[in-house]
Amino acid sequence: MTITETQQGNAKVVGVQGRLDAVTSPEFEKKLAAIVDDGCRQLVIDCSALDYISSAGLRVFLAIAKRLKNVQGTIVVAAAQTQVREIFDIAGFAAILPIKSTVADAVQG
Amino acid sequence: MLTFAEELFLLALDDRQGALRPMPVLALEYALAGAVVTELAFHNRVDTDLTHLTVVDPTPTGDLLLDGVLKELAAEPRQHSLHAWLESLSDEARQIQDKVLHQLMARGILKCEDRRILWVFHCRRYPLLDNHEIKEVCARLRDLILGEDIPTPRDAVLISLADACRLLNHLLSREERAQAQPRINALAKLDLVGQEVAKTVRNISQAIALAAAGAP
Numbered sequence: 001m002t003i004t005e006t007q008q009g010n011a012k013v014v015g016v017q018g019r020l021d022a023v024t025s026p027e028f029e030k031k032l033a034a035i036v037d038d039g040c041r042q043l044v045i046d047c048s049a050l051d052y053i054s055s056a057g058l059r060v061f062l063a064i065a066k067r068l069k070n071v072q073g074t075i076v077v078a079a080a081q082t083q084v085r086e087i088f089d090i091a092g093f094a095a096i097l098p099i100k101s102t103v104a105d106a107v108q109g
Numbered sequence: 110m111l112t113f114a115e116e117l118f119l120l121a122l123d124d125r126q127g128a129l130r131p132m133p134v135l136a137l138e139y140a141l142a143g144a145v146v147t148e149l150a151f152h153n154r155v156d157t158d159l160t161h162l163t164v165v166d167p168t169p170t171g172d173l174l175l176d177g178v179l180k181e182l183a184a185e186p187r188q189h190s191l192h193a194w195l196e197s198l199s200d201e202a203r204q205i206q207d208k209v210l211h212q213l214m215a216r217g218i219l220k221c222e223d224r225r226i227l228w229v230f231h232c233r234r235y236p237l238l239d240n241h242e243i244k245e246v247c248a249r250l251r252d253l254i255l256g257e258d259i260p261t262p263r264d265a266v267l268i269s270l271a272d273a274c275r276l277l278n279h280l281l282s283r284e285e286r287a288q289a290q291p292r293i294n295a296l297a298k299l300d301l302v303g304q305e306v307a308k309t310v311r312n313i314s315q316a317i318a319l320a321a322a323g324a325p
Contacts, residue, residue, distance in 0.1 A: 021156050021165075022150070022153050022156035023165060055157045055158065055300070056150065056156050058299075058301070062259065062261075062299060065259050066258075066260070091299055091304075093299070095295040
């Protein structure tokens with residue numbers, strides 16, 4: 001798993017590449033938590049290079065969405081590939097966080 | 110902190126009777142199996158997706174119940190679906206339930222009482238010694254269901270498993286339940302293991318209903 005970070009306007013765009021599973025999720029969660037603790041209130045996760053997400057990966061999104069809501073922040077999932085988007089849909093994550101087709105849409109909010 | 114299986118068992122226990130509440134057939138068995146699998150996932154020992162359950166780290170957790178199941182999962186050379194493992198572990202639900210009961214008694218939360226009905230029939234009851242834990246669990250889940258907060262990953266699991274056992278009914282009035290049903294459905298979906306437990310319990314209930322309808 002590779003994590004990248006860019007600033008686009010007010011949004012911090014975090015790209016995640018590879019697999020998000022029980023092995024890689026702790027590192028990803030630690031990274032996102034640190035970004036929120038550093039003051040980020042608009043977080044966009046660019047999932048365009050994410051090939052796979054397991055239950056452990058989904059739990060990271062839930063935990064960070066809660067962490068951000070507690071500080072009046074938002075997290076947006078962007079550009080997920082079909083197989084990853086399907087997992088978010090089956091788990092009903094659209095009920096708790098916005099899921100956008102492109103990073104540009106996500107940054108606009 | 111209580112485990113998923115312990116919290117689920119306390120939700121399933123009718124405090125006034127000291128016995129389990131009525132639940133759909135095999136619901137508690139599958140939910141307890143799901144609770145143990147998810148607890149192992151929170152310890153980063155297993156992971157699940159839509160098709161499989163994978164052991165990622167066979168190192169014991171130090172919890173007797175979890176480690177027994179982890180050993181069983183790790184010993185299987187072939188990868189199996191989550192559904193297959195839930196089915197297999199639900200066969201051991203009696204042993205899981207006994208271990209959970211012992212853990213709750215060891216924590217001083219409930220005690221075991223043997224009674225006789227009409228001086229003949231033996232029956233075992235589990236009255237609560239300390240209802241602080243169960244009150245806290247009920248209040249937490251009620252607030253979450255009736256509010257708009259995002260659940261913690263742990264609470265999402267518990268809501269999903271409790272809903273599969275129809276145990277959330279006892280936390281809400283009839284009016285609240287009707288109003289909160291869409292929110293309960295949304296929260297219960299967030300956990301994939303809970304979803305699989307709910308689907309299996311639903312299928313079993315439907316099969317029983319069909320069999321009953323077709324009976325002469």
